Amino acid sequence: MNGTASELLAVRDLTIGFPAPGGLLLAADGIDFDVAVGRTVGLVGESGCGKSVTLRSLLGLVPYPGEVLAGTIHWRGEEMLTASGKRQATLRGTEISMIFQDPTSCLNPVFTVGNQMVETLRKRAGLGRREARTRAMELLDRVGLSAPEKRLAAYPHELSGGMRQRVMIAISIATRPRLLLADEPTTALDVTTQEQILALLKELQAEDGMAILLVSHDLGVISETCDEVVVMYAGRMLEAGYDREVMRSPRHPYTRGLIEAMPSLEVTDEEPPVPIGGQPPDLTALPPGCPFQPRCKFVRDQCAEIPVALDATLAEHGSACPFEGVRS
16 A cells, blocks of 8 residues: 555554464554545454454554564654654544544543543643533534533443443544544444444544544445455455445455445345355464465465465555456
8 A cells, every 4th residue: 555645644564463372363464554634444354353453553552462563653754663652642632533442441430421521621632621611512512412511420331332432432533633543433323323423523534634544344334434445354454445446346255255244224136145154263373375265265275375465555456365266
């Protein structure tokens, strides 16, 4: 994936490992992508494919005992892997914000929503207490929470999961970040609310030129929201390209499988969704060659020998599968 003049984030050959009883577990292996101003890039794949840990690594938040083993992460030209902890902390919540997958673990249960939002706005945006409270109510209203003043007085446990997720989204956009990292931001929400939140993110992006890096296991969400998409499996990139090209003409059997497994809300005479058979592999005992081969309906002997690397850049729609026959 090639950098551009409007590039905010450039990730190259990112490799993240965890010690494990069976050997070193590579949660991400050789990941490459760029995120440009005003663009949305999606990381998609089944649970455990390395999406979330890739996202966390961008803010120096790889869970212990994991660590980044190789690669570079450039933020507006600055190498972040060698930046000080203070510098990384400064970026968090200001230039780069993150919506975490589990809002319960990110909101302090002993403080009200208002206390947490006001203190965040005072610290990160430099607002006075009264101005921060007014801004907090505006943010809650904007993410679709009714009676925002009442919500500010509530404790996290007094809100539903969907409400807590909306609060987290409100906090994450409070400082108008240049880049929003979104880890399954609509998982806890019903379909209607999910559509509202995705529409809100698009609106904020249009207003401020905010870039978004979106992690999801839901290819429908990725398709609706993203400009570019990176398909991950067992910590590897199996396909990458512009969203429309990947969705219309998938070049890797795994991507085809994800698309075929998508449920449709439309009533048609087409075949029903077909889930991918089998289970994702043990990352400490990957098969040689393509990690998807045990589940691939197009598998052949040569799959155990191929290198797992994209055959083209983003603009050319890259795939890690060299066999043209599986793509037609």
